[in-house]
Amino acid sequence: MSTLEIKDLHASVTTDAGAKEILRGVDLTVRAGETHAIMGPNGSGKSTLAYAIAGHPKYQITSGEVLLDGENVLEMTVDERARAGLFLAMQYPVEVPGVSMANFLRSAATAVRGEAPKLRTWVKEVKGAMEDLEIDQAFAERSVNEGFSGGEKKRHEVLQLSLLKPKIAILDETDSGLDVDALRVVSDGVNRYKAAGDVGVLLITHYTRILKHIEPDFVHVFAGGRVVESGGAELADELETNGYVKFTGAGAAAS
Amino acid sequence: MSSSETVAANPEGRTYGRGGVPPAGAMERFTSYDVEAFEVPGGREEIWRFTPMKRLRGLHDGTAAFDGTAAIGVTGGDGVTAETVGRDDARIGQGGIPSDRVGAQAWSGFREATVVTLDGTPEPVTITLDGPGEGATAVAHLQIRTTPHTQATVVVEGRGSGALADNIEFVVADGSKLVVIVTEEWADDAVHVSAQHIALGRDATIVATSIAFGGDLVRISPTVNYTAPGGSAELFGLGFADAGQHLEQRLLVDHSTPNCTSNVLYKNALQGKEGVTDAHTVWIGDVLIRAAAEQTETFEFNRNLVLTPHARADSVPNLEIETGEIAGAGHASATGRFDDEQLFYLQSRGIPEDAARRLVVRGFFGEILSRIPVTELRERLEAAVEAELAFTGV
Numbered sequence: 001m002s003t004l005e006i007k008d009l010h011a012s013v014t015t016d017a018g019a020k021e022i023l024r025g026v027d028l029t030v031r032a033g034e035t036h037a038i039m040g041p042n043g044s045g046k047s048t049l050a051y052a053i054a055g056h057p058k059y060q061i062t063s064g065e066v067l068l069d070g071e072n073v074l075e076m077t078v079d080e081r082a083r084a085g086l087f088l089a090m091q092y093p094v095e096v097p098g099v100s101m102a103n104f105l106r107s108a109a110t111a112v113r114g115e116a117p118k119l120r121t122w123v124k125e126v127k128g129a130m131e132d133l134e135i136d137q138a139f140a141e142r143s144v145n146e147g148f149s150g151g152e153k154k155r156h157e158v159l160q161l162s163l164l165k166p167k168i169a170i171l172d173e174t175d176s177g178l179d180v181d182a183l184r185v186v187s188d189g190v191n192r193y194k195a196a197g198d199v200g201v202l203l204i205t206h207y208t209r210i211l212k213h214i215e216p217d218f219v220h221v222f223a224g225g226r227v228v229e230s231g232g233a234e235l236a237d238e239l240e241t242n243g244y245v246k247f248t249g250a251g252a253a254a255s
Numbered sequence: 256m257s258s259s260e261t262v263a264a265n266p267e268g269r270t271y272g273r274g275g276v277p278p279a280g281a282m283e284r285f286t287s288y289d290v291e292a293f294e295v296p297g298g299r300e301e302i303w304r305f306t307p308m309k310r311l312r313g314l315h316d317g318t319a320a321f322d323g324t325a326a327i328g329v330t331g332g333d334g335v336t337a338e339t340v341g342r343d344d345a346r347i348g349q350g351g352i353p354s355d356r357v358g359a360q361a362w363s364g365f366r367e368a369t370v371v372t373l374d375g376t377p378e379p380v381t382i383t384l385d386g387p388g389e390g391a392t393a394v395a396h397l398q399i400r401t402t403p404h405t406q407a408t409v410v411v412e413g414r415g416s417g418a419l420a421d422n423i424e425f426v427v428a429d430g431s432k433l434v435v436i437v438t439e440e441w442a443d444d445a446v447h448v449s450a451q452h453i454a455l456g457r458d459a460t461i462v463a464t465s466i467a468f469g470g471d472l473v474r475i476s477p478t479v480n481y482t483a484p485g486g487s488a489e490l491f492g493l494g495f496a497d498a499g500q501h502l503e504q505r506l507l508v509d510h511s512t513p514n515c516t517s518n519v520l521y522k523n524a525l526q527g528k529e530g531v532t533d534a535h536t537v538w539i540g541d542v543l544i545r546a547a548a549e550q551t552e553t554f555e556f557n558r559n560l561v562l563t564p565h566a567r568a569d570s571v572p573n574l575e576i577e578t579g580e581i582a583g584a585g586h587a588s589a590t591g592r593f594d595d596e597q598l599f600y601l602q603s604r605g606i607p608e609d610a611a612r613r614l615v616v617r618g619f620f621g622e623i624l625s626r627i628p629v630t631e632l633r634e635r636l637e638a639a640v641e642a643e644l645a646f647t648g649v
Binding site for chain 2: 054055056057077078079081082083087088090093094095096097098099103104107108111112143144160164
């Protein structure tokens, strides 16, 4: 049973005009077995929250805490966070020319599992995971994300999720840029991951459509760098109907 | 990264040394077999301005004693003929003419040349080029030629100590394909200044890979001449400059006949050290498309990866075009440090920072090394890259 606790988290980026605060006191707890959806308008800081938890060097944490099973995540390096059981499926996965997907996946699995997976079972495992996500085996020999379409990149993010089996997965706009079929494939992948282990999911999205495939237990509205309202799945329906207008006012007031 | 690091790159693709007045372009390049036809360079000339002249051991100004010899060894086999010939052999010079004083010095000075003729589909051939030994200077002349429709692979290994000036001719006959890998695996003291002259016949192909790891100063100047239509040149390069090393690559691809192609990809990594002369790479990529060279297709790309402070990469791509009737022409150059986004991505999957860095560098060179068809050589070079990386702890 894992728990990710985010307590009064504040984070800034450095701009030409000085430090700019983006996260303004985020409080959120994600427990194993739960799926949380964070929804909010563009520019509300949703992605910043994801990157700040993962440890992207662009963001400075100015106050607050992030704990994974009581351990202080903010004191860990980026790779230590991943090995501790955090995973971020990125909105814009990075291309790494010259590093094959196969080599990358094996390096990552070796690091996260603490030992190199046995070659024979590993090949089978990867092949099966790729088939589940309808990824052509030829991708294994291609450079990481290089020349992949938007949909192919997202499938590979979920492929990594399924192989690395984190305790808590943060999915940052994994649904953006996907057509209907790809959305189904990717959502099925996330649901398989949820079903296979006692894991927590934090799903960041702008649209409600992915929530028709991945059912959230909790929905949070994010505006002005913090959670401004929380509820059950019905909150997503309300957002679908009324949009974010009501909350952008609240976010502005909070700042 | 410390502020003492220098990264020099020229995204505009044109650098004209002093005063902004373009020198005579590569179109009017002076060539001669005679060393006396060239003035002694002082180091401010366009073609010498990046080279540390003091470290040339006198190869350029007549002060080198040329008291040593550089032995050339050739592994035999079916379809491989190695000959030692005199200066008057009619074949000598079919590859090209020197265009700088060191090349002409080597040409004026050699007594015997090695000519290796490849016929049919021989097994890969290895040619060794040994330096004259520490403190000694030497010249050498090597010609590698194919017969029509031959398909052959040659590895030329430069190794040992001392200072060597040479000309290497590649005469690629009609319809033949020559895959050549030239490695600079010299000892730390070595100086190698080499002019490579590539002459391509009708529908002939060369795939040339230049690997530069060793030596104190290595300056390689490959020139591609198309003697008939349909020629294709693919030129790849990989350099790894350590603290104090100067690795210079000066390419000229001279498109003078129609329907020829060229593709150039050179990649260098640099790692310097505090208190030692900067690790330095220089890449000059001149491509000419003359008026007659219609339907030319050419692309050249240089990438430099600066691993540490105290390193300097100069990159000057240059394209001169005299006809609008071309299939395509492009060039690009990029010099950078480690991409932080790549490191973040790899680390976010649990891969420790040092392993992530190694993955990125391996990947950077993998694009060149993976094309080397000789397995044993490829593995040796991959191991050499690993050793370089382990040395700095990158």
